[in-house]
Amino acid sequence: MTSTALRASQLSRYNDDAVLSAPPARLLTMLYDRLLLDLNRAQFAQENANWGVASENLLHAQSIVTELSSTLKTDAWDGAPGLLSIYQYAMEAMIGANIYRDVNRTKECIALLEPLRQGWHDAASQLPVQAAVSGMARTDGTLGVG
Numbered sequence: 001m002t003s004t005a006l007r008a009s010q011l012s013r014y015n016d017d018a019v020l021s022a023p024p025a026r027l028l029t030m031l032y033d034r035l036l037l038d039l040n041r042a043q044f045a046q047e048n049a050n051w052g053v054a055s056e057n058l059l060h061a062q063s064i065v066t067e068l069s070s071t072l073k074t075d076a077w078d079g080a081p082g083l084l085s086i087y088q089y090a091m092e093a094m095i096g097a098n099i100y101r102d103v104n105r106t107k108e109c110i111a112l113l114e115p116l117r118q119g120w121h122d123a124a125s126q127l128p129v130q131a132a133v134s135g136m137a138r139t140d141g142t143l144g145v146g
Helices: 003-021 024-047 051-071 080-099 103-125 129-134
Strands: none
Touching: 024 051, 024 080, 024 103, 051 080, 051 103, 080 103
């Protein structure tokens, strides 16, 4: 195995471990970060008529929105149905951006989802440190182990 392949393998393993050990709030912010990265890459590719790259990034962004939608508990809080509607709208816009090669729809998704990304980051930063680190803090301050 070449040193480049070894480094790539180690980086992949590190990223896998980071995702598998991340608490729920961190996973959510990671998904949003990747979603906006995909949309920005798609926008750049569309602006440069690189349709294959644009499509690949839009499809990956759609997969993320599908995951966000499917894991959203709409009965858990009163704002959830509205958030689900935003996800559905963004999904339709991404599909249209891909089919019609419409960079304006991609830009619209970015404008719609970036404030949500920032909001989730802000909310996650407000979590108690122990809960953010362990993802398993009890209300009595002890870890939820054992």
